[in-house]
Amino acid sequence: MDIIEDLRCIVGDAHVLTGKDAAFFGRDWTGAYEGTPLCAVRPGSTDEVAEVVKAAAAAGIAVVPVAGNTGLMGGTHAPGRIALSLERMNRVREIRPQARLAVVEAGVVLSQLHDAADQHGLVFPLTFGARGSARIGGVLGTNAGGSNVLRYGNTRSLCLGIEVVLPSGEVMDLMTELMKDNSGYDLRDLFIGAEGTLGIVTAAVMRLYAKPAAYATAMVAVPDLGDALDLLNTLQTATGGAVEAFEYMPRNYIDAHLAHDPAAKTPFARQYDHNIMVEIGATAPRDAEVAEDGTVPVQAQLEQALAHMIEDGRVLDAHVARSEAERRAIWARREIAGELTVAGGHSVITDVSVPLDRVAEFLDRAERAIAARDPDARSMVVSHLGDGNIHLTIWPTDHSEAQYDAMMEIVEEIVLDLRGSFSAEHGIGLGKRGSMARRKDAVAVAVMKQIKAALDPQGIMNPGKVLPD
C-alpha cells in the first residue's frame, strides 16, 4: 500500500512493522482486545510523529498512539489502523535538580524516570504495578493514578508542560516549566487524559520531589473499614500529612494471591478480613536520622501510633517493615493486583471511586447485589483507600455478555447513587464507552464531542475511543 511506503520514507524501513513483527500492537496485555493493525510505525522524533500524522490524514487512515500498551481499557486497540509507537522517543532529556523537574520524551518508561530522579536524590512519585513497562505518553494519556496519589496527586498534578502533535500534524508547544501560568485556556489538562483522541503527546516537563529521607511501611489489620479511616486520619494528623500510600487488601485479595503464587505469604500469622498497607515518607531530617540502636524516628512514631490503636481495639495486628527487603515484600503483595486480575480469566474489571466515607457502604451494597444476581460469582477487591478508589473484579459463573453487562450495571448504579465515578484512574478507552453513555452527564458528553469535532474534524486521531457514539 502507498501509505506503508510513505511511512517508510518518513521513519526508515526498519521502523515500519507489519504482520508478525507488529504482533505486540495487535493485542493488549489483558487479552481482552485483539485486532491486527495495518502496521506499526516507530518515529524517532517529534517531527517524524508530525509527518506520520500528516501522511495518515492524507490517506484517511486513523492513527492510534501506543506507549507501553499496559492499559486495561483497550485504548490502544488499532485494527486496520496505524499503531504509532513512541518507544524510540525514550530519552530523559534533562533533570534539573534545583528546579525539581525532568524534561522527558513520551516513550520514557516510568521506572526509567524513577531511576533518573533517584540519581539526584529526588523522586518522581507516580507509581503502580506496570511501572517497568508503562511509558510517560500512556501515563499522560490516561492521567494515570496509582498508589501515591494521596500525597502527590495524579499524573495531571505532576506535569508542568507538554508538547503535542495535533491531528493536523502541527506541533503545539506547551513545554512550560512554571508553577503559575494563566496564559489562556488550560490546554495542557485537556490533552492529558484524552487518551490520544485529540493529539499525541510527544514530550513533557514533569515535577520531581525531595526523596523522603526515610519510610515507615506497615501492614495493619483492622476490625472494619471505619477503623481504617480512623487509622488514616490519626496518621495524617500525627505526621502532618506525610502518608504516601494507604492501600486496602481484604481477605478475598489475600486468598487470590495465595491461590496464584505458591510462594505467597499471608500478611500475618492468622488471616484477617481487613488488611491495610500504609507507608509514611519522612521529609524532615529529624524524622529520618537513624539512631545508634538502628531505630528511625518515623518508624518509631508509626509503631507507637499503632500500639495505641491496638490497645483501643481499633487495630487488631500490625507489622512495621524493619528493612528495605521487608518494605519491598509488602509492596510486592500490593503490586501483583494486575496479574491476579488477568490470571482469573475474563472478568468484570471495575475502577470506581466514591467519597472516602462511603467506601464501606459501597462494598457492602456491591457484595449483596452481586450475590443476589449470581450467588457463586467470585470477586476480589483492592483499593487505593486513601483516595476512595476501588478496584472490584468480578468473575461471574455465567459467562454470557449479558451477565458481564449486568454486573457492570449493578456496580455503576451503586456508584452513581453515592455520587462516585465509574472511571477513577484507568480511563475509558473502548471498555468504558458504554458507561460514559449511561452515566456521564449528557451535557458534558456533548461538550466533549464538540471539542473532538473541532480539533479533529477528520476523525483521524484514535477514533472510537473515550466518547460514546
Place this chain on the structure above:
Amino acid sequence: MDIIEDLRCIVGDAHVLTGKDAAFFGRDWTGAYEGTPLCAVRPGSTDEVAEVVKAAAAAGIAVVPVAGNTGLMGGTHAPGRIALSLERMNRVREIRPQARLAVVEAGVVLSQLHDAADQHGLVFPLTFGARGSARIGGVLGTNAGGSNVLRYGNTRSLCLGIEVVLPSGEVMDLMTELMKDNSGYDLRDLFIGAEGTLGIVTAAVMRLYAKPAAYATAMVAVPDLGDALDLLNTLQTATGGAVEAFEYMPRNYIDAHLAHDPAAKTPFARQYDHNIMVEIGATAPRDAEVAEDGTVPVQAQLEQALAHMIEDGRVLDAHVARSEAERRAIWARREIAGELTVAGGHSVITDVSVPLDRVAEFLDRAERAIAARDPDARSMVVSHLGDGNIHLTIWPTDHSEAQYDAMMEIVEEIVLDLRGSFSAEHGIGLGKRGSMARRKDAVAVAVMKQIKAALDPQGIMNPGKVLPD
C-alpha cells in the same frame, strides 16, 4: 428594550439594574476600564442564570459574568452588554469537615469561605489582598493564585467540581467530590481560568485543609536573591515542605509603601535592599505545642535556622512574629500591594513568571532595559518568589500609549527569553490580549479559538476577552 423586560420577568424587577444603579459594573476598580453596560442582572439561582443566558442569546446580546469585579485585566468590561452579577448566589451550601470540602455558590466572597472553613478548624488556603471582595466565580474564572500557591497550588488545584451554565443555556453538572475521576476529557480545568468566555461557573466543590496548628511568620533581610533561594530551600528541607508563603519585597516596594501611608513602618530599623516575608505552617502537633515559657517549636525552629544563616552571612537581619498581631502586620505590608499599584496612577502592570532560578536575572535585565528606555521611570516590584511570580509595575515619565506598549514589550521579551510566562496569575481579560497574540504559541492560540467557536458559535459569552483577534 424587550430584552430588559425579558430579564425582569426572569429575575424580578429589583434585580435588573440600569443607569446609575449599574455604575458598579461600568468601571473596574483600577479605573483602567470604563464602559456602561446595557444593564446589570442579578439572578438568584442557576436556573435563572440559564434563563438569562438563553434570553440574551435569543436577543443576540453578549453576557459578561461578574463576580467581585476585583480583576486587574478588564475581564468584566461590559459596554452595551449584559453584566451578569453572581452576587446573590452567595451561599456556602455545605461544609463537610470529614471529607474536607465545601460546596459553594459562585457569589460567595473569598473571606466568607475562609470564615466558614475556620469554624470547622479547617482552612481554604487561597488568599490575596482582595479577599474581602473577590468572589469564588471570579477566583475560578481567573484561576487565581496569591500567596499560598507554593504549598497548596492555585485555584485549579483547590477545586474538585464545578457547575457551569453553557452559552446554550444548558447546565453542565461536573460537581464531583472525588480525588480520582477519569471519566472523559477534563472539562473542569478547561472552564476554570477561561474567564467566563466558555460559560458561567455557578457553583463549585472546593477542597479544605487542616488548619496549621501554629504559624511561624518572619521578615528576613538577605544580601541578594541567590541567598533568598538558599533560605527557601533550607527552610523547606528543615520543615519537610511546610513553607506556606515566601514573598519578596525589595526596597522600591517598601519605599512605595512609606510614601503611600504615613503610618507605614519599615520592616527593620534600617532599610535593606532585599526583604522576604516567610510563613511556615505547622500541621504536626509536636511542632505547635506551646511550652510553658510561651515558645512554640515551629517558631523556635525558624529562629534557629535564621540565626545559623545570620552567622553564615546569608541573612542580614530577621524578625519572627511573636503574636498574631505582629503576624497580621507583616501580612498587611504585603497585602497592600494592589493599593500601591493603583495609587501610583496609570502604570504598566506586569504579572510574569519565570523559573525560580532565573528571577534575579529577570529583575536585573528588566531594570537595565527600563532605565535605557526611560531613565526616570519609577518601578516597583513585589513577588511571590516561592513560585517565580513577579509583579513589576512601571510608571513611565512619558505617558503616551506607545511608551506603555514599549515597556510591556521590553518586559515580555526578557520573560520569553527566560522561558517564562507573560501572564502568571491575573489572567488575560482585555489587558493582555496583545501579549497573547505576540507571545503565546500560535498553534495553541488557534486551538483555543477552535474550542471557543465550537462551544460558543454565536459568540455570546464574554466576547473579545482572553483570545486575540
